[in-house]
Amino acid sequence: MTWIAVLAAAALCFAIKLLGHQVPTDWLARPRAARISGLLTVALLAALVVVQTATSQGRLVIDARLAALGVAAVALWLRAPFLVVVVLAALVAAGIRALAG
Amino acid sequence: MTAGGAGDGVAHGTGAQEHADRRTVLRQAAGVSIATGLYGVSFGALSVVSGLDVLQTVALSVLMFTGGSQFAFIGVLGAAGSPVAAVSTAALLGVRNALYGAVVAPLLEVGGARRWAAAQLTIDESTAVAVAQRSPALSRIGFWATGLGVFVLWNVTTLLGALAGARLGDPTRWGLDAAAAAAFLGLLWPRLASRRAQGVALLAALVALTLTPVVPAGLPVLAAAVVAVLAGWRAPDSAPASEPPG
Numbered sequence: 424m425t426w427i428a429v430l431a432a433a434a435l436c437f438a439i440k441l442l443g444h445q446v447p448t449d450w451l452a453r454p455r456a457a458r459i460s461g462l463l464t465v466a467l468l469a470a471l472v473v474v475q476t477a478t479s480q481g482r483l484v485i486d487a488r489l490a491a492l493g494v495a496a497v498a499l500w501l502r503a504p505f506l507v508v509v510v511l512a513a514l515v516a517a518g519i520r521a522l523a524g
Numbered sequence: 525m526t527a528g529g530a531g532d533g534v535a536h537g538t539g540a541q542e543h544a545d546r547r548t549v550l551r552q553a554a555g556v557s558i559a560t561g562l563y564g565v566s567f568g569a570l571s572v573v574s575g576l577d578v579l580q581t582v583a584l585s586v587l588m589f590t591g592g593s594q595f596a597f598i599g600v601l602g603a604a605g606s607p608v609a610a611v612s613t614a615a616l617l618g619v620r621n622a623l624y625g626a627v628v629a630p631l632l633e634v635g636g637a638r639r640w641a642a643a644q645l646t647i648d649e650s651t652a653v654a655v656a657q658r659s660p661a662l663s664r665i666g667f668w669a670t671g672l673g674v675f676v677l678w679n680v681t682t683l684l685g686a687l688a689g690a691r692l693g694d695p696t697r698w699g700l701d702a703a704a705a706a707a708f709l710g711l712l713w714p715r716l717a718s719r720r721a722q723g724v725a726l727l728a729a730l731v732a733l734t735l736t737p738v739v740p741a742g743l744p745v746l747a748a749a750v751v752a753v754l755a756g757w758r759a760p761d762s763a764p765a766s767e768p769p770g
Contacts, residue, residue: 428607429580432597433587435611436618440590441643443625459756460620461715462724463749467617468592468712469725470732470748471599475705478736478744480604491702495709504559505710509566512706516699 487519549653549662553669556649560591561677563707567594568685570704573695574602578686585682589675590647592711593617599704600742609742616749624651631655631663645671720760727751 476492477483491512498508564585571581576598584594593614600610625646631654632642650671657663692698716722728748735744 424607425576425580425601428597428601428611429576429583430587432593432611432614433584435615436588436590436593436621437644439615439618440621440625440646441640443622443627443646444629444639444643446622446626454759455756457623458759459753460623462721462752462756463616464592464620464752465712465715465721465724466728466748466752466755467596467613467745468708468715469728470745471596471613471708472705472712473729473733474603474736474745475599475701475708477733478603481741482737483733487699488702488705491699492705492709495702495706499710499713505707506563506566508710509563509703509706513699513703516702517697518699520697520699 487516487523490519491516545659545662546665549657549666550669552653552656553666553673556653556670557673557677560649560674561681563591564678564681565685565688566703566707567591567598567678568682568687569689569692570595570602570685570695570700570707571598571682572686572689573692573700574598574704576601578683578690581686582679582683585679588614588618589644589678590618590621591678592648595704595707595711596745599708600745602704603741605742605745606740609740609746613742613745616746620648621646624648627651628654628663628667631660632667642667642671645675647671647674649674720755724751724755727755 472492476488477485479486494515495508495512498511503511567585568581571584571594572578576584584597588594588597596617597610597614600613601607605613625643628642628646628651629639634642645667650667653670654663654667657666689700692700695701712725716725728751731751732744732748735747739747
């Protein structure tokens, strides 16, 4: 099942990329298409951030992940590189959990 | 050679300029490739702890090759979302690549197999480097060098991360669930420049949180897409004030 999903998602993502290279440029260059596709990325990523941070098995949960995300936000604000941000968040969450036993 | 005179000097001058420009583009491409390639490690590790095996993880990086969609795919599956929700979220996050394709295609002017290769390499980074150049020739160099550089490094580091992740055991002990959240935030951060984007991000987050207790896993993220469509349908009222030209 996972393989089917992997291949289907990869095929769809490639088809979307190819579409951009095939269709007449002006159709995709219309302001509305540009606006929506840009905001689509923002909306989905924002939703993924909160779902990954504050939910667990269909419930809202506040735990070490929230503190880790706060530290990640500060690091991003200070213009830290992506990898530093990700590792820092992992360290904070792991540290809190280790201390909490 | 001897009869060239002044013309020769001019040709030599532009040649040197071209050479310098090309080197600058290649340096940009290398920098972007290394920075992006490195976080393939985090993708590889997170994918394996989300429940995919090493081969599936590598397949995602080779075949899907668009970071946001890959992280979303494993994020939804890791949170016990359905495969359909994982595929849909990955595809929707990849929609911006169609727009990038439309932007870079006229610069590249390729057909056949090369167009397919160009399509696969059309991602945030290759597009950004391509459009930042001042001539189509330099854009082409920037696109291919960045696209191929990221592709090679991203796949090598994905494999390394997947192999490391397979030895980690319990992902929460290492804070890898928080690392995934930070990865999404890191991908989101550079896109929050405008007020409108900030508003959409806030609303989308609220929609996802509100729906989480009442609908199956994976759907809250997809529902947030509606916010983007509604917000993007109409042009911004105060476009000239909030978005200066250039």
